Amino acid sequence: MTTAQAAEALGVRPSTVYAYVSRGVLGRVSEVVEGRRVSFFDRAEVLGLAAERARSRAGVVSTLIESDVTSLDPRGRLLLRGHDIGDLAGQGFEQAAALVWQDDSVPWPPVHPDWRRAAEQVAVAGAADPRDRLVLALTLAGAADEHREDLGREHVLTVARGAIQLAPAVVGVAGGDAPNRPTRGGVAPGAPVAEQPGRVAGELWRALAGRTAGPAEFAAIETALVVLMDHELAASTLAVRIAASTRADPWSCLLAGLAVLRGSRHGGAGIRAAVLLREWMERGGLVGPPAAGFGHAVYEQTDPRAELLLERVAALSPEGAAAVESLSTEVLRRHGAWPNVDLALAALTVAGGLDDRAPAVIFAVARMVGWTAHMLEEQPHGLRYRPRAVAGG
Known part of the structure; x- marks a missing residue:
């Protein structure tokens, strides 16, 4: 044919x-x-x-x-x-997002003041988990958007930029809030959402580490944000496309993606990989196949995102890179599985002394770029997702 x-x-x-x-x-x-x-x-x-x-x-x-x-x-x-x-990883996060969105609006405009004020109410809820605070902030900001039902391209992109810029201010954790992160006087939970004068990567590092990023740290988290922006039809992306096909507003579409990321098999895999890496560094033992951080449903061997991010981690912490290398060698020898980007996120979290839940937060902030692109791509098709059920055994 x-x-x-x-x-x-x-x-x-x-x-x-x-x-x-x-x-x-x-x-x-x-x-x-x-x-x-x-x-x-x-x-x-x-x-x-x-x-x-x-x-x-x-x-x-x-x-x-x-x-x-x-x-x-x-x-x-x-x-x-x-x-x-690999070429995009050398660009800034905002510049790479503009390419994915096929949009030239860089630098990004500030967050709408009504959305910012609404997101400040996260402090009232007192949620400890940064993932919960992010969901609450987007829910509140969406409720304050008087043009919420506008599905036009410009409004969708405005929502995406606003949601991403709100994230660093609402996910910050206090120094004692994360058991495995050194106390460094971090941002208090639910701190007022101020204008973000810096780039998203720098503000997100400050939120998750409680300190300003140095050059190697900034390069590492920005690389993580770029390589995680989109990865075809992952579960959360499919959820966003399904929501978009129903003509859901952009805030709801982003929240659909965040809901799926809450699962330990998707957005939470990096958290489990960090636990595995810490245990390896402390005890040097491996009991059974790894629960996360290795293998991939698509890649036969190397996950290119992991390679790029681990290069940045090596510049940040040679000791951490050596631990990742020894763990990866052992897993490959015993189980034939190659490292994926969840292990790289875990390595960044451990090497940078970030909050335990940093892998899931970084993943969510980055993936909002791809979700937005898929949202815009799906909208013209209309409602088209209607699988049929079959009798179970």
Whole structure:
């Protein structure tokens, strides 16, 4: 089958057919026809994939959605809007977000004062967990948005910038609030939300560490924010797209993503990886397969995000990098699993003396960029997610 025939059979664009090839979903052969190279696809394989897309299977949800935001190569390459993540990691977080959003608004404007004042009410709730404070702040800010139902591109981006800039002020923790983080006079829970004069990375470091970031620390957390911005159709991203398909407002879409991140198998994996890394550094033993920080559903070996972030951690803490290396070697030898970005986030948390829940917070703030891009991409399609149920065994 030609590319056009394969695209028609699958109900996607030709560019998506090639994306399936890059992800290892489809095979392809090339032949020279009348002086030009033409791609051909195995008919049975294409039709089998088309049937797979249409068939419900007990216990499995197989979802293929066209998207131009991110491209993953199982061999260890990640592209955002066609740009290699290694190239983007050298840019500022706001600049990289603008590329993902295909928007030129840098620097970002300040948060709307009504949203800022509403978010200050987080202090009244007294929530200790920074993830809870972030959810509360976005809920309150959304309630104060008089244009909440505006689904236009400019308003969606304004909400995204506002939510991301509010995050550092509302997730700060007091020095004694995190048992494994050194007391450094951190930001008190629910502190008033002031204007953020610095870049998001620096403000987030101050919130999670209780001190101003040095050059190596700033580079490390900014790299983490950039490499985590989007990763195709992760569970939280799919939740955001489902919410967007119902014409939910942008605040609600972001909250849908945050709700899914609360799970230990997604946004909380970095927290569990930090526990594993600390135990390894203290005792040097490994009991059973690691609960988090290793292996990936897509990458066959190396997670490129982990490599980039671990390079920054090595500059921040050679001792921490050595511990990660020895742990990774042992896990690979015993269980054949390669480190993923959750281990890198854990390494950043331990090396930087951050709050225990820092991996989940950094993940959430970064991923709001990708969620927003997917939100904008999904809205024109309308309601299209309606899986069918089958009888359980």
